[in-house]
Amino acid sequence: MVRAWKAKTAATLVATVLLAGAAEARSVTWARTGDALTLDPHSQNEGPTHNLLQNIYEPLMLREHTGKLLPTLAESWKVTSDPLVWEFKLRQGVKFHNGNTFNADDVVFSIERALQPTSDMKGIISSIEKVSKVDDHTVQIKTKGPNPILPDQLTNIYIMDKEWSEANNTVTVEDFKAKKDNFAVRNANGTGPYSVVSREQDVKTVLKLFDGYWGKGQVPLGIESINYVTIKKDETRVAALLSGEVDLVQDMPVQDIDRVQKTQGLKVNLGQENRSIFLGMDMGSPDLKSDDVQGKNPFADKRVRQAINMAIDRDGIRRAVMRNQSKPSGMIIGPFVNGYSEEFGKAPAVSVDKAKALLAEAGYANGFSIAFHCPNDRYVSDEGICQAVVPMLARIGIKANLISQSKTKHFPAIQNGETEFYLLGWGVPTYDSEYAFSFLHHTRSGRYGGWNGTRYSNPELDKKIEGLSSEIDIAKRNAAIAEIWKTVQDETMYIPLHDQLLAYAMKGDLDVPVSPDNYVHMKFIAPKK
């Protein structure tokens, strides 16, 4: 009797071991500071949101970590004989997670959806005038003026299933600022390698490998399921990595990089991000609400802005707050981006005396106080940066009252015009200055200026910016870009701080490369055996 029982147990054990070996299913727990804001692909133009969505939804072409454009849902593209029209040949045999077939109708629907007033993506594709279907696998896009870089601008526009969206009443994009609920906010149906199993916002989102993925065999797909968890506290994120509960920490707290690098079985990948961190000021309003100056706006005076620019010790921040994980800069775009110049990119020298003199000249010898808004769960050491800036401003007499809050409150505050002095970071997925201009420098109107919290409005500048999207002569276009930069740098429209450096910490058997866009595409990861 006993012998039979023993034999049965042995058999089960052997079977389990064999099965385990055969499955080789690597599941990854992926931790970030802040969650994706929504699953609606067009609602929020935000890094971590795109990061998660790019594993679930797909654009026509993807930018991979080397910077190359990878054909994804579009196999090839070219400008037609009409310089205003691009033609895209779509991939065949692609299925959505719910089994529907992907075709040109979905592309037309998705791009039109991304152009809706409540979409946060409309600014990037503002040059598009009309999308039309040629046949089931060909789409044409007509732009307002000739646009040579249209494909670069489509890398974050995801394709949704038209039938699914109509059936689930999510034809309109979620209005994030207005907090209106929408089926696509918590449910997803994409063509991407992973489908959503469950979504608990700000806690955990579970993804699993999509069996019908078109890319099977072409990409490693070594990860079978993903637990995407949000761990806001720095120390908890690191503790979870050290104890083995988490496999990949994409937002490594800078103070712990050293320790993790020295830990057996873990490794850290470093790289520069295509993102700049800077301060924005309300320079357009006649009078500010959160300051103690009546009747005028201190930021409206260029000398005040210049004073602040020279009061900030970017090197000190790099050493003490960023632990060398930043590159001080004088421009709000980094060297990756077309339009960057060494001359502007050099960080201004620190001079507290000169700054105080300028302030006095402008009539603020006694300084002033202002509310200072900061996110605390988005950029590397964002709260630490703001806390370091406060004493620096205090030294020249400006008393900044720090209001530090979650990005979920901070970003809508900027977009709703509630902030008067704030920290923001900006990445440029198109690798071209026009992207920054459209969102940050152009007057807020229509498709432009969605993230311009400075209330700065220069109609001439606006025209120049709009003209960029239809200038086909590269030399002329770059000259125009340089002109625009000269104007905004002269005005000290923003206070650039630094370019971010990224650190990913992971278990030794994974090798997740740092991409300048800070996107992790799980489909490319092949864990070492």
Add this chain to the structure above:
Amino acid sequence: MNEASPNRLSSTAGVPTARPRSRLAALRDSDLWQSFVASRLVVAAALLTTLLVGAAFLAPLIAPHNPYDLKSLELIDADRPPAWEEGGDARFLLGTDDQGRDILSTIMYGTRASLMIGICSVLLAVAIGLSLGLWAGYAGGRIDAAIMRVADVQLTFPAILTALLIDGVALAIFKRYTFEGGKFWILVMAIGLSYWVQYARTVRGVTLVERDKEYVQAARLIGIGPMKIMFQHILPNVMGPVLVLATINLALAIITEATLSFLGVGLPPTEPSLGTMIQVGNKYLFSGSWWMVAFPGLTLALLAVAVNLLGDWLRDALNPKLR
């Protein structure tokens, strides 16, 4: 039962003394003092508390730096270990935090802030509780019932929950602008409004008893107004238990403030209290900068244990049942 001390038997029994004993001597011979010195632990707790509270109050005079003066912070001094370790600096005895603040000075100023909030909130709680308790006890009837109803409702909630709610609502209302010292008063209000109930009940109880006594009846007959009666006659009788409550309450108030600050809804990192220091320092625990959380944590722990010991002793010493 406790034995009468030999002093009392021999010197005063039946023999009228030549002159009245000094108050100090009376205090020294009282049961309270005897039980105090009997326990070495309680004495140690009292000394420790005095030391911490004293250092905190005198912070502006004796602290080596002023961490609340933002102009004085230098990033280059950030993240220094305690002076006796390698890389330490004698100027910063216990090391510095991530923004260059001296840990020792911040502990002193932070404890001071916590104490100020604690004391102000206790004063607020006493003011509200006393007034409502006196009124309820004296007026009786509907007013009494109404006030006690409100007290009962609030009593179903633990103080920390009430404090969190009031804090959250205040933050929602004032979110956009942090005016000078705003957070301080919001915390005082939140904590004070959470702890008034015990005072109200105790005072009401005493008032009910005192109200029917002869001296109060007499005062009413003469025509002395109710306010005067309440504050001049009844109040002195009530102060004893109120004082005991207040002492124990102060400890709770400080812990509540530390908790609120740790949770991120109390004092901000730019004017930190012990709770805030622990929350910030915790981030650096793994990277090796242990001093940022260890010293404030130790201070808070010692303060909490010491004040609790004192509170325990006070409760036991004044509890007639255990005599």
Add this chain to the structure above:
Amino acid sequence: MLAFAIRRLFEALMVMLAVALIAFALFRYVGDPVNQMVGQDATLADRAELRRHLGLDDPVIVQFGRFVSHAVRFDFGISYQLKQSVTGMIAERFPATFELALAAALFAVVFGIPMGVYTGIYRDSWLSKVFLTVSLIGISLPTFLIGILLIYLFAVKLGWFSSFGRGEVITVGFWRTGLLTISGLKALVLPAITLGLFQMTLITRLVRAEMLEVLRTDYIKFARARGLSDRAINFGHALRNTLVPVITIIGLQLGLIIAFAIITESVFQWPGMGLMFIQAVQNADIPVMAAYLLLVAFLFVLINLIVDLVYVRIDPRIRIYSKGTG
């Protein structure tokens, strides 16, 4: 008995109504509900339409009535922060908090009662002194300090337990439980100790005090005189008498457990109602705060009511006295 029950029930309802009034005031008057729900680009006409739709111009009594009728049907509106139905969020988070509270209470009772008995009987042994020191620390240290200490010692230095989250969770019906997996149980240990330590020390002290008092009473002296063994005395007589107040206290301590759960869940990132509440406070998410307030009030009032009624049944003195005063 019946009269007493009805009176208590009525009082409980009054308390709930009062709390509902506060919750309603929060909901309606803190911040502008329309502003919270609409982007800056919304026109005046849009705003007016929304006001009408939400019924914000109706008389206050009508609005309050609507609020209460929704609350009774567990409809608490939409969270400003997560744009989800608040009831849905609460349902999602409730199992986590419940399991944590249960584990904490279990820890408190399983360790608290024996410690209390031991220190009551063997008052002067060194082990008693150790227990009493532990209980002193447990009752004075703030919960978050205890949590941080435990995480540092057991999760980081020793690596025995998890430092965040619930581990592997299995869905049984609509209940997400962590009790059926090893990782789930391991994740429960440190948070349960952190949450339960305060209650454990309270129970220890209470049991000790009760034991000391009971052991001094006459009938114990008589039992000793009769020659009953110490064991029979201690456990048979003394303990039974101490249990009644202890059980009451445990029930009434529920309030403190729920409050301290907020702190514990924050330290361990335990995805329960406490973490949801503290995030709502940090984000000024009024609907969630109001709903939490109502829910918690309901729980407290219910527990208090049950304890009162049960107490009346087991302690005849209360019945007699209340009859007397009518």
